[in-house]
Amino acid sequence: MILWKKCAILLSAVSVLAATSACSEDNRAAEEPKDSGNELRKKLEEPTELTVFSLESPDGWNQKYEEYLKRKLPQYKITHISQTESSRLEHLLSSGTHIDLYIANARSVKQQYISSNVALDMSNLVKSHQIDLSAFEPEGINQMTSPEGAGGLYGLPISNYTMVMYYNKDIFDKLGVPYPVDGMTWEETYELAKKLTANSGEKQYLGFWISPKHYLRTNQLSLALVDPKMEKASVTSEEWYRLFDTIFKKFSDITAFRERAIKAWPSHDAFNVTQELAMYVMQSSWLMAAQESLSKMNFDMVAMPTFKDKPKVGVQAAYTYMGVTSMSQKKDQAMEVIRQLTSEDYQMEMSRLGVMTSLKSPAVQQVYATNTPFKDKKLNMQAVFYNKFAPTAPITAYDEFVVEDGLEKTQLRDMVKGLTDLNSGLRKAEEIANQKISTSK
Structure with a gap:
């Protein structure tokens, strides 16, 4: 994940977004839908077009999400935009590209989506769509909502890894x-x-x-x-x-x-x-x-x-989340996509393919990687679930300056190669990272 600098292009992009979505820090939470249950169901059954932005490659999107969503929501036309060097979040916002959903981890949500006012607190949508948060592994919700995490319900966990x-x-x-x-x-x-x-x-x-x-x-x-x-x-x-x-x-x-x-x-x-x-x-x-x-x-x-x-x-835990954007004019339909991808049916299908579930269902966990090229190798697949998460x-927003700049690119390598001792290497890593942090502000 890359920290987005507070540059002019992002400030301009935020202005465009603010005008489009008319949202602010005080009203990020989605308004309680006024639709009755029948009206909501009718809305969800109508043809609609949605756009999703993520780091997934086109092939990854097709294999993990598109095929399933086409089966479950054939009335929805979903366009996926893969992040590239020329199509980062600030580029999309500055060009006026409209996105309804994003896929990201909690660190990216905090670094990018909240700071650019794209993130939406989905608490009311979760309530109106009757999504049971107790079905998820508790840490999957906590990592997004806690002050130590992203600080709000800006997405629901759709997968995990250890x-x-x-x-x-x-x-x-x-x-x-x-x-x-x-x-x-x-x-x-x-x-x-x-x-x-x-x-x-x-x-x-x-x-x-x-x-x-x-x-x-x-x-x-x-x-x-x-x-x-x-x-x-x-x-x-x-x-x-x-x-x-x-x-x-x-x-x-x-x-x-x-x-x-x-x-x-x-x-x-x-x-x-x-x-x-x-x-x-x-x-x-x-x-x-x-x-x-x-x-x-x-x-x-x-x-x-x-x-x-x-x-x-x-x-x-390293959860991947899907969130509804503040700019979306079709928040209920976008939420239906998330409901499908957090269902036990979808999670069971992905678990069989070797994707770690975000649900605490033992039944979903037990079928992990049973439909993969390794199914006949009798691998110890349950090793994935042996440890509990820390x-x-x-x-x-500055973590990657430590991981990438302070440690991975220089000091960790020097410590491993014996070119510096641990104390000196860690002090130098802090100095490098702090300089990057200071420059980014």
Whole structure:
């Protein structure tokens, strides 16, 4: 997610939006519909046209949403706009493009949609459309509505993901190391990683790696990247040091891994392409995103390792939301789209395809990934649900300056390569991020 600078084009776009939607900070909540139940049903049955904006590719939109919506709402013509470099939110607003719905996570809602007055508090729409919020995982609602999240009901969760540890069974077998199991601690994983970082004569194997950006955004200790009150980067606390020491430093101190990191920074290709990586912590959704290459591997998955004093606590939830915009002139019809995509019928269909549900229904969770290329591999799919989610850390508009600029691009790499110590690296990351934050204001 990219922080939108408060530039002239966005200010102009907000003005256009304000004129179009006549909304303000005080009246973002949708007005209580005056329609009776019969009138609402009649309205929803009439032909209508809606526009959705999201990060989804055209193929992703078609596969995840369009096919289902065409079956359930054939009277609706829904146009999808994919975000590209030339079609970002501020570009659409400044050009007067009308959107009725958006798909985003809570961080993007807070960074982009609220600040540009596109977001709408959907509390009244949820009530009039009789959507039962208790059907959702509680954290899915809390992450959007809490002060630490987006601060209002600006969307309903339509999917989720966690992080799991994928492992290459062939490497374990070749080196004679027992497979990992659900419920392992980071210390136990480190001991495995040392045994698995070995040279077979044909290939140098690496024991463990993790996707840094995905982990830092949803870290297990629920640590804020930016102090929400001070609006300053905040990654030099004892707990942040503990996290970096446990997740990054110990594993990168293994000599062969450090040599590899210096030569070429490891990515997921080391697991599913070159197959030199034995264990890899990555998003659960990667199972489907990389299904072509993963389906050719002898692999499995277990729950992500946990801190010893926080057993069965995984990362924070990473929900994807769909929200009705303040500019929409067809809010009820837009809400019907959301109702369909949060139904147990849709969630069951997506769960079978390997999309983690936003509902707390055990029946939906139990069919996870049962209709995928992996259905006959007898993978440990329930590893996705083994850990509980960590509480949501405060979200700010500046988080990516810490993740991307302060850590991922420079200081994390220097720490892993042994070019700087943890304390110095974390202090420098704060300095870089704070400079970016200051410039953006």
